[in-house]
Amino acid sequence: MSVVFNVLVVDAGNTSIKFTALAGDQVLWVQRGDTCPAEPNFIPEVIYFASVRSKELSALLHADIQAVFPHSQWLTLSSQAQVCGVRNAYLEPERLGIDRWLGVVAAHHLIKGDVVVVDAGTAIKVDVVNQDGLHLGGYIAPGLTMMEEALLSKTARIRYDAHEVVAGHGLPNSTARAVAEGCHEMALGFLERLYQRYPTFKWVVTGGDAKTLLDLLGVALVYQPNLVALGAKLVGDERLKGSLKGSLKGSLRGNE
Numbered sequence: 549m550s551v552v553f554n555v556l557v558v559d560a561g562n563t564s565i566k567f568t569a570l571a572g573d574q575v576l577w578v579q580r581g582d583t584c585p586a587e588p589n590f591i592p593e594v595i596y597f598a599s600v601r602s603k604e605l606s607a608l609l610h611a612d613i614q615a616v617f618p619h620s621q622w623l624t625l626s627s628q629a630q631v632c633g634v635r636n637a638y639l640e641p642e643r644l645g646i647d648r649w650l651g652v653v654a655a656h657h658l659i660k661g662d663v664v665v666v667d668a669g670t671a672i673k674v675d676v677v678n679q680d681g682l683h684l685g686g687y688i689a690p691g692l693t694m695m696e697e698a699l700l701s702k703t704a705r706i707r708y709d710a711h712e713v714v715a716g717h718g719l720p721n722s723t724a725r726a727v728a729e730g731c732h733e734m735a736l737g738f739l740e741r742l743y744q745r746y747p748t749f750k751w752v753v754t755g756g757d758a759k760t761l762l763d764l765l766g767v768a769l770v771y772q773p774n775l776v777a778l779g780a781k782l783v784g785d786e787r788l789k790g791s792l793k794g795s796l797k798g799s800l801r802g803n804e
């Protein structure tokens with residue numbers, strides 16, 4: 549019987565940080581925010597930390613979180629050549645974003661077949677992994693907010709108020725709809741091309757913008773908002789087992 553212990557997964561993306569509390573494999577709660585939530589009746593035995601932010605910001609976040617949970621074991625996760633039966637496509641595996649890597653590992657274990665992973669966040673990432681756990685590679689494209697901000701920052705007259713971004717019918721007939729729906733179409737065209745190329749693959753989607761985008765896509769898919777956290781749990785537990793085995797061997801050697 550495997551021991552059930554509390555895990556806090558920290559998934560620091562470039563827009564938001566997702567804190568996911570698990571008891572064993574059961575997700576207890578997910579909080580999105582800039583500071584570590586201090587739930588009174590949840591103390592993690594171990595914290596799995598996955599950050600795509602800079603080293604400096606990640607170190608500050610590490611210190612903040614460790615101050616809230618000073619007695620929890622800490623494991624910073626990074627992309628590797630192989631883990632949990634999944635092989636990384638990158639020649640330099642550590643350069644693959646940890647969010648992408650964890651999403652690929654989780655999707656492989658969730659779907660157990662050929663799968664396309666879509667993570668619509670600050671950037672829109674798409675990764676392809678086959679049924680044997682071979683990560684075939686993937687794409688990075690600007691996220692919806694990033695596309696919109698690029699248009700606002702590089703033009704003089706694309707200006708509108710948030711309340712003007714309303715759902716409409718037919719071709720956009722306002723600046724707000726032209727931009728919002730133009731950015732959607734850019735992302736949807738990208739995804740539809742990939743769907744044509746991988747028609748037999750299952751699709752798993754995650755990320756803050758997933759629902760916005762994929763309700764429009766009309767593709768049979770599995771929406772898993774906790775995909776990266778579930779990947780962190782799989783990878784972190786494997787890392788933990790490995791270190792426990794190592795220390796056990798060490799102590800047994802010590803007793804020889």
Ligand SMILES: Nc1ncnc2c1ncn2[C@@H]1O[C@H](COP(=O)(O)OP(=O)(O)O)[C@@H](O)[C@H]1O
Binds near residue numbers: 563692755
């Ligand atoms: N509560 C929220 N706070 C911030 N962004 C949100 C929220 N809910 C949905 N979003 C959307 O999700 C996007 C961020 O997605 P997320 O997957 O968290 O990004 P990342 O992992 O890159 O930080 C934002 O651009 C926004 O459009």
Ligand SMILES: CC(C)(COP(=O)(O)O)[C@@H](O)C(=O)NCCC(=O)O
Binds near residue numbers: 561562563645671
């Ligand atoms: C592409 C990303 C910035 C996406 O991060 P996010 O949208 O979650 O903020 C991240 O996966 C990353 O930093 N990747 C490193 C480069 C690569 O994956 O090839």
Ligand SMILES: [K+]
Binds near residue numbers: 561562647667670
């Ligand atoms: K992310």
